[in-house]
Amino acid sequence: MTETRLRFGILGCANIARKVSRAILLSPNTTISAIGSRSLEKATAFASENRFPESTNVYGSYDSVLEDPDVDAVYVPLPTSLHLRWAVLAAEKKKHVLLEKPVALNVGELDAILEACESNGVQFMDATMWMHHPRTQMIKQVILSDEQRFGQLKSVHSTFSYVGEGDFLKNDIRVNPNLDSLGALGDAGWYCMRAILWAHDYDLPKTVTAFRDPEYNESGVILSCGASLNWEKDGKVATFYCSFLSNLCMDLIALRTRGNFRVHDFIIPFNEKVGSFEAVANSRWTELGCAPEPSEYTIATDLPQEALMVQEFARLVHGIRGGKAKPEKKWAVISRKTQLVIDAVVASIKNGFVPVEVVY
Amino acid sequence: MTETRLRFGILGCANIARKVSRAILLSPNTTISAIGSRSLEKATAFASENRFPESTNVYGSYDSVLEDPDVDAVYVPLPTSLHLRWAVLAAEKKKHVLLEKPVALNVGELDAILEACESNGVQFMDATMWMHHPRTQMIKQVILSDEQRFGQLKSVHSTFSYVGEGDFLKNDIRVNPNLDSLGALGDAGWYCMRAILWAHDYDLPKTVTAFRDPEYNESGVILSCGASLNWEKDGKVATFYCSFLSNLCMDLIALRTRGNFRVHDFIIPFNEKVGSFEAVANSRWTELGCAPEPSEYTIATDLPQEALMVQEFARLVHGIRGGKAKPEKKWAVISRKTQLVIDAVVASIKNGFVPVEVVY
Incomplete structure (x- = not known):
């Protein structure tokens, strides 16, 4: 059985997103379907510079990425102070969450993110490559x-x-x-x-x-x-x-x-x-x-290690989507301890x- | 001018003394003229096992080494609690002192050793190879x-x-x-x-x-x-x-x-x-x-580094004995700081x- 590729939406155009976008395109079980930035122009340039697929939806807001039905999971490289808001919103929209580190400003914020992921049945993983x-x-x-x-x-x-x-x-x-x-x-x-x-x-x-x-x-x-x-x-x-x-x-x-x-x-x-x-x-x-x-x-x-990371993330999500598995808790526990x-x-x-x- | 070799007396038969004895015999400006142990038998065996020169005086006490006019300097690998007594006595007998580390149980003891070396005009160095x-x-x-x-x-x-x-x-x-x-x-x-x-x-x-x-x-x-x-x-x-x-x-x-x-x-x-x-x-x-x-x-x-150490120690002592230099204080200061x-x-x-x- 050939699994479909997990479709990522990227929130923001941080520098680190260049490397992880490349990784998503390198990994055999993932692709990019959307990117959003507060500036549509910036998002457009970023998608072009990083050779996103022609079919990628490019948005001038993060919300639009979360609303996009072609997005299965989000990669969140936003500044840490924005993680609480956008990771929770993503989980509520049933998007699986690959979150840049540090995952939160403190464990209280992280717990709110993890709670949102758990109650919405989505996979959480931090991007520790x-x-x-x-x-x-x-x-x-x-x-x-x-x-x-x-x-x-x-x-x-x-x-x-x-x-x-x-x-x-x-x-x-x-x-x-x-x-x-x-x-x-x-x-x-x-x-x-x-x-x-x-x-x-x-x-x-x-x-x-x-x-x-x-x-x-x-x-x-x-x-x-x-x-x-x-x-x-x-x-x-x-x-x-x-x-x-x-x-x-x-x-x-x-x-x-x-x-x-x-x-x-x-x-x-x-x-x-x-x-x-x-x-x-x-x-x-x-x-x-x-x-x-x-x-x-x-x-x-x-x-590269970052492609292996998104590949593993996608493997976990495929298990959830296929009804074969629940979200793997290990990554939430490790993040929380860190x-x-x-x-x-x-x-x-x-x-x-x-x-x-x-x-x- | 060919300098005579600095003649070392060894106090005790500690394991580390094997390596340093070898170093004294390897260094071009040093030799071994005496060894003392509380056991004459042990000192004799140690001198033989470590190929000391035939002319080495072998003693059944540390005191005898300090009294030996053929000894210019002592290497002291005794347990740390004995350093105060034997390093001070050696200095008082005008023997230059190469002292194993740790040099003393505390800085108070070390100060007594350094004071004895200084007032007797002998070189002090710790054996940090x-x-x-x-x-x-x-x-x-x-x-x-x-x-x-x-x-x-x-x-x-x-x-x-x-x-x-x-x-x-x-x-x-x-x-x-x-x-x-x-x-x-x-x-x-x-x-x-x-x-x-x-x-x-x-x-x-x-x-x-x-x-x-x-x-x-x-x-x-x-x-x-x-x-x-x-x-x-x-x-x-x-x-x-x-x-x-x-x-x-x-x-x-x-x-x-x-x-x-x-x-x-x-x-x-x-x-x-x-x-x-x-x-x-x-x-x-x-x-x-x-x-x-x-x-x-x-x-x-x-x-090897331990031979370079004794070579440098001997170089300093030769300077003092030739009347060209005073004891190098650097090593005392570094020891004290450590x-x-x-x-x-x-x-x-x-x-x-x-x-x-x-x-x-």
Whole structure:
């Protein structure tokens, strides 16, 4: 049986929508049927520049996309402050929701979005692309799940930094207090938090303690920050650092009792077709040094991670539409846990870098 | 003029003394003239096993080494709790002091050692070997000193972990509360702290805040811990994690505003003859990803880093003995700063993980 392609409507013309639109067109089970922007002209140009199908409906509003019966699902790359309104409206119109990260300004807003998705029977997924790279599954299966060989998890460190160029630090959506008030924490820190939780099989930390040196722009939006996460069992600890002020770094390092692994580009692989990581187990001291050296592992992928993401999203939706399955809750739970830790970092910073408990 | 070789006396037969003895015999300006242990039998066996020169004086006490007129300098690999007594006595006997790390149980003890060295005009150096690897100088000169290309330092993360095998966690000197009460913090954390300070050009952090999850053995000695270091200027922050319970990891990552570098074996290079590191500058977002990828740099060394260390120590001593120079104070200052940060971590843990100010 040949499944029809899942038809996406795109809300807005954000830069990231270029990459995800390409992914929707690359994925074998999806296509684009509509795009809406507050400016019809902008939407028209965007559709043309990104080689949308001729048949794409182009609108001068987001509402029109949601009203379009040719739209099965929406991809929402709008500023975070608009997620609550448009994700909820989309769900109410029975559109499945692929939502850019950070998914919400806080867990209260996210809960309203998740509630709308659940009560309308639509699939929710956040657009955390690296989760869908085969490298991610490989590390999970080969290393994180192999307690016999790699032992128990002890420590994770995750970094995402990049330099906000030109007037980014003043004028970009990601540092505008009315649009993306979480700043670097929501944009870059989201990935760090997700990676830490992923490495911990989504076991939430007990407390989160922010580092004392966040940086802010003139509007008070975070440009760099970090925190330690504490499980208060088995000595498990994690740290993250995120920044718009440091040169690109996308490191993830996990230490286990018998082995460890490292990824240097966990968020966006330097090579779209090949992901790599380093791992080592059972290191020993030798007469003069230590061995073995970490080994490099690579895994190829025909589709880029963002195309694998929309493909998986479409697979879930097809199951729902075929009456074979209910919406997969996993993605809502993972998003909510990520948001909870983000919220705890915010609270820790606001309260003078005290430890903040994380409760699901 | 051919300089005579600096003649070392070795205090004790610790495991690490095997490597440093080899280094003293490898370095072109040093030799071994004496070894002392509480057991003459043990000292004799150690000298034989490690191919000490035939002329080496072998003693059944540490005192005898200090009394030996053929000894110019001592290498002190004794348990940390014995450093105060034996380093001070050595200085009083006008022996130059190469002291294993951690140099002391606290900065008060270290100050007594440094005072003894200074008032007796002898050179002090701690045995932090990686400081003397040409890779270390290369990173400093090429990256850390090139503000034009790499920008300002923002964040450093440093890890040293290894698995204490067998009965290590119960019985090794490094976890004995009467011998090395600083445990993993003193043994492994020392390197992390030194690396962080080195990357910051020895600018001390303003505060240190320990993570909430240290692990201890039955005697209350630290087996794993970490902390965040905060400069409270320009958003500078550093983190470290040290452990006897996680598989070998020796990572150092520094993020700067325009570039960064990474070393995976900064403490003991996997290859004794070649050190490598990764660095990248001016990373940029591209249409679909980011570039350039970090580059790998390598630097060869004929002598292992521990031989370069004793060679440099001997060079300084020869300057003093030739009347050309006074003892180089740099190493005392660096040791003291490292110890101060260690002490602050201890204080933060003891006081419930509060921020502790670091004052020189």
